[in-house]
Amino acid sequence: MRLLVTGAAGFIGANFVHQSVREHPDVEVTVLDALTYAGDRASLAEVADRISFVEGDVADAELVGRLVAGSDAVVHFAAESHNDNSLADPSPFLRTNLLGTYALLEAVRAHDVRYHHISTDEVYGDLELDDPARFTEQTPYNPSSPYSSTKAGSDLLVRAWARSFGVRATISNCSNNYGPYQHVEKFIPRQITNLVDGVRPKLYGAGENVRDWIHVEDHNAAVWEILERGRVGETYLIGADGELSNRRVVELVLGAFGRPADDFDHVTDRAGHDLRYAIDSTKLREELGWAPRYTTFEDGLAATVDWYRAHEGWWRPRKAATEARYTASGQEVLSARP
Ligand code: NAD
Numbered sequence: 001m002r003l004l005v006t007g008a009a010g011f012i013g014a015n016f017v018h019q020s021v022r023e024h025p026d027v028e029v030t031v032l033d034a035l036t037y038a039g040d041r042a043s044l045a046e047v048a049d050r051i052s053f054v055e056g057d058v059a060d061a062e063l064v065g066r067l068v069a070g071s072d073a074v075v076h077f078a079a080e081s082h083n084d085n086s087l088a089d090p091s092p093f094l095r096t097n098l099l100g101t102y103a104l105l106e107a108v109r110a111h112d113v114r115y116h117h118i119s120t121d122e123v124y125g126d127l128e129l130d131d132p133a134r135f136t137e138q139t140p141y142n143p144s145s146p147y148s149s150t151k152a153g154s155d156l157l158v159r160a161w162a163r164s165f166g167v168r169a170t171i172s173n174c175s176n177n178y179g180p181y182q183h184v185e186k187f188i189p190r191q192i193t194n195l196v197d198g199v200r201p202k203l204y205g206a207g208e209n210v211r212d213w214i215h216v217e218d219h220n221a222a223v224w225e226i227l228e229r230g231r232v233g234e235t236y237l238i239g240a241d242g243e244l245s246n247r248r249v250v251e252l253v254l255g256a257f258g259r260p261a262d263d264f265d266h267v268t269d270r271a272g273h274d275l276r277y278a279i280d281s282t283k284l285r286e287e288l289g290w291a292p293r294y295t296t297f298e299d300g301l302a303a304t305v306d307w308y309r310a311h312e313g314w315w316r317p318r319k320a321a322t323e324a325r326y327t328a329s330g331q332e333v334l335s336a337r338p
């Protein structure tokens with residue numbers, strides 16, 4: 001299989017390519033990535049001689065058309081992915097997440113190429129903290145941020161291209177990933193790298209918001225199942241029953257550094273901050289037999305902390321600029337718990 005993977009110099013895509021080279025050695029992988037601030041070729045260094053890398057924009061219809069014509073399948077990870085950035089400047093989110101997906105859809109339509117679309121549980125909006133409900137494939141779309149609304153829009157484009165033009169597409173909506181190669185702007189790597197630097201973790205608001213954590217390798221194993229055996233036209237939710245409050249996650253990260261559980265700062269909350277995400281992945285588990293391998297968050301987190309400690313050369317170049325962006329956005333340490 002000739003597989004085109006977009007956005008694989010980023011966190012999940014890079015892990016997907018590592019896993020693909022390891023577990024599907026017959027697959028020929030071509031990566032298309034624009035190397036934005038979030039992309040880093042170093043994330044693919046270990047597999048560089050096993051893949052082809054093309055630097056370019058998924059919204060470049062001519063380039064995308066050429067690459068798709070030479071592929072049997074596309075897995076589309078490329079996106080602007082960070083909620084906080086989308087509040088500061090939504091424009092690249094509209095271009096990449098909507099126009100980039102549109103360019104890919106037109107190309108897979110023209111060349112009848114199998115397409116898998118990577119999306120997020122954030123398209124469903126949020127749940128109350130005390131609500132026993134979880135998101136399912138039937139939950140209505142209700143996104144909150146510029147990021148999640150552009151992801152929701154891209155999912156709807158995929159559904160329309162599947163129905164109207166017979167594009168052989170599947171969609172997956174996954175919960176919060178953690179693991180190696182995640183940008184230091186994101187919650188868990190930000191706190192780990194802060195602690196390496198002797199800086200206190202930064203908790204938005206009261207820290208009661210809940211995220212449903214999944215190890216990136218479990219996400220990518222599910223993507224392979226869907227790509228190979230998923231029903232065309234269908235959506236699959238991916239989640240590993242990993243609900244935790246942000247405060248609990250910070251306590252666990254502090255514990256990994258031998259620091260007291262309350263040794264963190266409360267900082268300015270995110271505007272429109274989604275309260276809780278929770279995934280019901282029954283369809284994926286029952287139809288495709290997928291199950292997560294990382295079932296204990298504490299173990300996955302300990303391995304992730306070890307990875308960041310051992311790979312300072314990978315994250316260090318982006319750390320100061322990332323913290324400067326947070327400061328410039330007005331994020332401040334609060335003197336008391338809000
Ligand atoms: P990331 O920000 O780490 O990586 C994004 C990659 O896309 C980068 O390499 C970047 O250079 C590339 N890119 C950005 N704009 C591009 C463009 N116009 N053309 C080509 N390449 C471009 O993101 P991530 O966390 O790895 O997320 C990957 C995908 O998974 C996204 O679609 C995201 O919505 C989805 N997702 C992420 C999570 C999560 O927890 N991180 C959960 C569910 C779904």
Ligand code: DAU
Pocket residue numbers: 081082083084119120121122174175176177185186187188190202203204205207209210211246270277
């Ligand atoms: O649910 C899937 C989504 O998960 C993906 O679609 C997104 O691409 C991905 O970025 C992630 O979105 P979140 O906004 O949930 O992730 P983030 O890492 O930015 O924040 C996780 C939680 O931690 C969130 O409630 C905000 C909070 N937070 C974040 C940072 C950076 C803090 O408390 N402190 C921080 O410093």
